[in-house]
Amino acid sequence: MRQSTTMLTIATPGQGMHEVTRQIASWLDGEGYDTGLLTIFCRHTSASLLIQENAAPAARRDVERYFARIAPESSDYEHDDEGPDDMPAHLRSALTQTQLSIPVIDGALALGTWQGIYLFEHRRRPHRRTLALHMLGE
Amino acid sequence: MRQSTTMLTIATPGQGMHEVTRQIASWLDGEGYDTGLLTIFCRHTSASLLIQENAAPAARRDVERYFARIAPESSDYEHDDEGPDDMPAHLRSALTQTQLSIPVIDGALALGTWQGIYLFEHRRRPHRRTLALHMLGE
Amino acid sequence: MRQSTTMLTIATPGQGMHEVTRQIASWLDGEGYDTGLLTIFCRHTSASLLIQENAAPAARRDVERYFARIAPESSDYEHDDEGPDDMPAHLRSALTQTQLSIPVIDGALALGTWQGIYLFEHRRRPHRRTLALHMLGE
Numbered sequence: 001m002r003q004s005t006t007m008l009t010i011a012t013p014g015q016g017m018h019e020v021t022r023q024i025a026s027w028l029d030g031e032g033y034d035t036g037l038l039t040i041f042c043r044h045t046s047a048s049l050l051i052q053e054n055a056a057p058a059a060r061r062d063v064e065r066y067f068a069r070i071a072p073e074s075s076d077y078e079h080d081d082e083g084p085d086d087m088p089a090h091l092r093s094a095l096t097q098t099q100l101s102i103p104v105i106d107g108a109l110a111l112g113t114w115q116g117i118y119l120f121e122h123r124r125r126p127h128r129r130t131l132a133l134h135m136l137g138e
Numbered sequence: 139m140r141q142s143t144t145m146l147t148i149a150t151p152g153q154g155m156h157e158v159t160r161q162i163a164s165w166l167d168g169e170g171y172d173t174g175l176l177t178i179f180c181r182h183t184s185a186s187l188l189i190q191e192n193a194a195p196a197a198r199r200d201v202e203r204y205f206a207r208i209a210p211e212s213s214d215y216e217h218d219d220e221g222p223d224d225m226p227a228h229l230r231s232a233l234t235q236t237q238l239s240i241p242v243i244d245g246a247l248a249l250g251t252w253q254g255i256y257l258f259e260h261r262r263r264p265h266r267r268t269l270a271l272h273m274l275g276e
Numbered sequence: 277m278r279q280s281t282t283m284l285t286i287a288t289p290g291q292g293m294h295e296v297t298r299q300i301a302s303w304l305d306g307e308g309y310d311t312g313l314l315t316i317f318c319r320h321t322s323a324s325l326l327i328q329e330n331a332a333p334a335a336r337r338d339v340e341r342y343f344a345r346i347a348p349e350s351s352d353y354e355h356d357d358e359g360p361d362d363m364p365a366h367l368r369s370a371l372t373q374t375q376l377s378i379p380v381i382d383g384a385l386a387l388g389t390w391q392g393i394y395l396f397e398h399r400r401r402p403h404r405r406t407l408a409l410h411m412l413g414e
Contacts, residue, residue, distance in 0.1 A: 059225065110181065
């Protein structure tokens with residue numbers, strides 16, 4: 001049994017879901033595991049992780065609109081030092097995931113056919129985000 | 139240290155929370171671990187995982203009604219090719235879990251007394267769902 | 277590769293987010309790992325886990341108010357045997373996390389600068405809560 005770690009930096013173009021499946025699978029391929037557990041940890045509280053449908057762009061846009069609606073920008077937040085998109089970013093992060101662990105079986109992530117891994121950027125401006133990756137297996 | 143994996147297929151009778159604690163514990167018992175980490179990964183974007191109260195059926199029904207209310211069927215979604223229950227299924231999945239990891243201590247899942255593991259089917263029709271299970275420990 | 281487990285008991289003063297980063301990091305330090313994966317599992321369905329902004333108390337209060345608003349106390353729940361704060365507690369747990377796994381790199385949790393680990397108590401009265409901790413690494 002062995003383990004590997006890395007920090008993956010993703011430049012997001014601003015608000016929305018950005019697929020990162022390929023970057024993660026590519027790092028994993030280079031590490032040469034057959035079986036194990038991959039953990040993705042988002043080191044931010046205004047961006048988060050989500051596994052979603054990877055085939056229909058319309059579904060992705062509906063997800064983005066939904067989170068904009070249930071955790072909207074508003075003048076009612078007490079915390080607004082960093083702009084109107086800051087507090088909703090924390091709420092949308094709280095409603096989705098900061099961490100995902102995915103089994104690796106037969107040398108590949110055990111994702112379903114229609115599943116993609118997304119980094120969900122909640123701030124309006126582009127950001128550099130860091131994902132800590134940890135792989136344990138053999 | 140060693141690991142075990144399997145694919146668990148669950149036939150859901152349609153929308154709602156279906157307890158899978160027994161099937162998962164039963165597979166785990168057969169693998170003979172004393173200590174470790176069990177990961178359950180749902181390979182779908184229109185069904186998800188949830189740990190909830192396992193004693194009160196009324197609580198389970200309230201949870202189901204709640205998600206039907208905050209992520210309702212509606213004609214406002216852009217993505218509707220697969221029917222009116224498809225987009226709400228993706229949203230309810232996004233709000234709950236695609237993956238759960240549970241410590242195994244003294245040969246058993248470290249669940250609290252009132253905790254059950256549920257597969258939350260979000261589509262109206264019965265489906266066959268696959269959970270990837272991964273156990274690491276000794 | 278080796279593993280460690282413990283049960284961490286937290287006395288919550290009632291509803292709200294209670295930071296537990298220090299207690300968890302302190303246990304981990306005593307176990308002496310350099311690299312691995314720490315899993316925190318909340319053994320309750322009316323309290324949950326959340327990684328959030330640790331610098332701004334106003335952001336924490338906004339998160340608390342938000343969950344009180346989207347999963348409110350109400351007379352519309354079928355399950356109300358344990359009081360008006362019980363069913364909303366299950367819903368707020370369902371919307372946040374029961375489990376978190378955090379990579380350990382260079383002897384420390386790979387948390388971002390502004391991330392804290394919170395136990396989110398959803399019941400009005402003080403409770404004793406148990407978190408199962410599991411560490412795997414070397």
